[in-house]
Amino acid sequence: MRLCRMTAALLLLASRCLLSTAYSTLSDDTLKNKIPKPQTDDFDIQTGPLLAPILIPRVPGTENSTRVLNHFVQYFRNELPEWTISFQNSTSKTPTHGSKEVPFRNFIATRHPPWVETGNAGYLTLVAHYDSKYHPDGFIGATDSAAPCAMIMSAVRSIDSALTRKWQQMQDEGLDLDFDEEHSRGIQVFFLDGEEAFQSWTATDSIYGARSLAEEWDQTTYPAMSTYKTMLNSIELFVLLDLLGCGESLPIPSWMQNTHWSYQHMAEMESRLRDLDLFKSDPKQIWLKEKDKKNDGVFNQNIMQDDHIPFVARGVPTLHLIPSRFPSQWHKIGDNAEYLDIPTVEDWSLLTAAFAAEYLELEGYFDEQPIIQNAPVKDEL
16 A cells, blocks of 8 residues: 555545444443454464464465465354355566566455345455565565454454344344345455555556456446345445554544544444453554544545555445554564564454444344453462
8 A cells, every 4th residue: 555646536436325324333241241352362473373374475476375365265164154255366467577477366255144135235345455565575564464354354253153143033033134225234354465566556566456356346247126236336335454453553544534434433432442441452542533523524535545446436435444654664574473563453353343243233142251260360479
């Protein structure tokens, strides 16, 4: 990603509106006692089963890229077997590969209510890119964006059982669920390939996977009489996580006016989680500081380039979670595993899970979580 000015035409295309009424607040009891919390062991930088396998150089078209892609596949197959896994593949020439076509492979995992037919489900879409930079050699990109991928993996696992329980209960109660938009909402995950430029950021040397996916889905139509015309239309909200997970104080502005409502919901959730003392990171930090910004305020959606660009250009509503001031190790070899602040990673995972749970209206569908007793602390000699 980098900062730049987008064209006025692109902004006009971003005017598609999103109904913000489908949002059910989680109770304090659910936040404290029911929604599963991130598992610290999952984010161990050496052995954590979610994060550690991503903390390697993963340039598109390399063996390591395939290893990380397989990691995603195995995770969803083993931990989230109700999800449908698919891929969107493309190839492209780059400034560094001459005439060679480099492969780009986007990972997609999807879950929607079992009664919904193709073309009738709208999706909350959680997104991060999984590739790393071509230079410098050995670059890992822990915040950019290994950690955001792991955050999303943890978040969707936290809400999956509640989603199953909600849909099963709705079916058991014999509700008339056909053509009900509120009851046809699903969730999907995009791990996109080729976000990074190989040489320097241009319109053609960047966001390779995102450009290909947006174009293909925009042209892939659903059957006649479906709720949504194309696969792209079915994205209700595109939530992009990037440059997250270090311990630095890096506030995130509300970039998009048409999705400011979703930013406000997430900012409110951040405040509640902090007030309930459920975060582990620095309590003096506040990430989402523009909760009270008015809809007629200044929205700098025209200066930040990232994977959302081809989606916004086609009218997809986007919540872009990226700091306006980049981490100090951005695109440096120091953006490695040790640069991560694991409490911050865990807190972003919890915040993402809670936001998704409210969007999907999962209040009342979480089980009580077992209380883990801490071992007594021995006095030091």
